[in-house]
Amino acid sequence: MTGKVFSREEMAAAFEQFEATVDRAAQTRDWDPWVAQYTPDVEYVEHAAGTMRGREEVRAWIWKTMESFPGNHMTSFPSLWTVFDEPTGRVICELDNPMRDPGDGTVISATNISIITYAGDGLWRRQEDIYNPLRFVKAAVKWCRKAEELGTLTDEARNWMRQYGGAE
Template identity: 30%
Template sequence: MADFDRSEVEESFRNYVMTGLVYEDWEAWANLFTDDATYTDHYYGRFTGPQEITRFLEGTMGFAPHVYTVLVWYVIDGNRIVYKAINRADNPEPGAAPIDFPSFQIIEYAGDGKWRSEEDIWTVREMVAFSKEYSRALKAFPQTLEEKLSRKDWGPWVEWARPEPGHVAKPSWLTRDGFTPISSIAEFDFGVRTH
């Protein structure tokens, strides 16, 4: 397949980042993928099409409402984009630095504002250390759900990849009737486990 115009790929990527990573409308974000798109997370498995991608993202992000995603850098190579993100939680301890772990993503553009695939790469050990540090801080400084949804530090990196001042996070799972977060890999009854 021939490469799409770089300006189209970048404009579509900006929409992808703002819809999902910044405004956390995971259903609208999943609908930016083609019907046969594959989303591969090396820990959780492979998910196909917008419906499975929505269930995966809302389920896992709903279990971790304190986590938001900050774009650090991205590289466009034809129809492919590689980007680094920081999975971040605002520290429950007042004035303390955010708690983070990195991830890398590879996405493939399909045209018409849609994506054909995403591959997420992160290290389980770093995620476990992140979770332990956050849990220790939360135990010492308990928070309400509203406080966990704070998104205070978008970093100094990609200037356009952040919400407008005063934005209040309202992830798509927050108002979904009957929503049940996914707390462990054993709870997945969809997608394909890859390990």
């Protein structure tokens, strides 16, 4: 709990800015503005990667994750639905993680639930991402198989597939 209650309007405006910044980061592949939206002492809980504390831990993780396969093939992170819980300062949403077109217009994605706690002044003090990692692996494998079929599979994705997807 934040100790302070924020209005739905303030939280909604801050979340709209958060989404716009995340979208810009996905388009430019510059993850620093995304990280700058968190408080310096942010706690980021990512169930597969663990808990990160502070912007610098989050920054190192986000750059590594989003600049290697399959993260570097994710094109955006739009919210499919959002709930604002003013008493706790939390935004709860389902985020989509679509991957780039493998070459025939196919859309392959996986979703996660995120709980983001607002700190005020446009900053977020905590984020927890909840998802089944196997769904993300399944989506990435599906993308790799489709890209291989279409002749667009990158060497990085092929190597990932060998390591995690059961390919030869």
